[in-house]
Amino acid sequence: MNTSVRVSVVYHSVTGTVAEIAREIAEAAEKSGAEVRLRRVQEFPGLPEPADSAAAEIPCATVDDLLWADAIAMGSPTRFGNISAQLKHFLDSLGDAWRKGLLADKVYSAFTATSSKHGGQESTLLALITSFHHFGGVVVAPGYTRPEKFADGNPYGTAHCTQARTYPVDDATRKAAQVQAERFVKFAHAIKCAEQ
Numbered sequence: 001m002n003t004s005v006r007v008s009v010v011y012h013s014v015t016g017t018v019a020e021i022a023r024e025i026a027e028a029a030e031k032s033g034a035e036v037r038l039r040r041v042q043e044f045p046g047l048p049e050p051a052d053s054a055a056a057e058i059p060c061a062t063v064d065d066l067l068w069a070d071a072i073a074m075g076s077p078t079r080f081g082n083i084s085a086q087l088k089h090f091l092d093s094l095g096d097a098w099r100k101g102l103l104a105d106k107v108y109s110a111f112t113a114t115s116s117k118h119g120g121q122e123s124t125l126l127a128l129i130t131s132f133h134h135f136g137g138v139v140v141a142p143g144y145t146r147p148e149k150f151a152d153g154n155p156y157g158t159a160h161c162t163q164a165r166t167y168p169v170d171d172a173t174r175k176a177a178q179v180q181a182e183r184f185v186k187f188a189h190a191i192k193c194a195e196q
């Protein structure tokens, strides 16, 4: 009986903030005992590749990365209070898997970054979470479940503001990412054990 949790962390990032949160979540999920795939979504043709030098080493996300996983954490920069077109393009490639019910019963969690305070973090996270509900996913938000969450302040998911806090991310954001990863791995593990 294999009850080790498989996690895919899928993100879009241009200037590296969301990528840094993604790496932190991936690392924390691994420390919680999960097998982890870190994946970026394909940049649109003609747009500059991510400034983040580590990005070139990270494979682009495919539908298989979601089918493989028990838990999926997805992150996007906030773009006009919403997710980026690049991440939406990836979500829109999932219609066939969704139709077959292959995205259901997995754990999902969301993260984002903005440049300004009140810049739309919650609306971006809720937009992502809306899609997770359509998949039939089990959404695991961090809530205010641990003291660290009162420092980062966002119960919907890890969210970093580059203008108000350190670039690329500060300790409060790293801690929030760790709390989020530990929490969704815990629930994914419980679901996997219950199913076997």
Ligand SMILES: Cc1cc2nc3c(=O)[nH]c(=O)nc-3n(C[C@H](O)[C@H](O)[C@H](O)COP(=O)(O)O)c2cc1C
Residues within 6 Å of the ligand: 012, 013, 014, 015, 016, 017, 018, 019, 076, 077, 078, 079, 080, 081, 082, 113, 114, 115, 116, 117, 118, 119, 120, 162
């Ligand atoms: C087209 C566009 C729209 C953006 N819209 C917002 C916004 O609504 N609110 C905000 O605070 N920041 C906004 N930003 C800034 C990004 O959310 C912010 O720089 C984020 O940290 C980028 O993430 P990344 O470093 O992972 O690329 C926008 C940036 C771009 C390019």
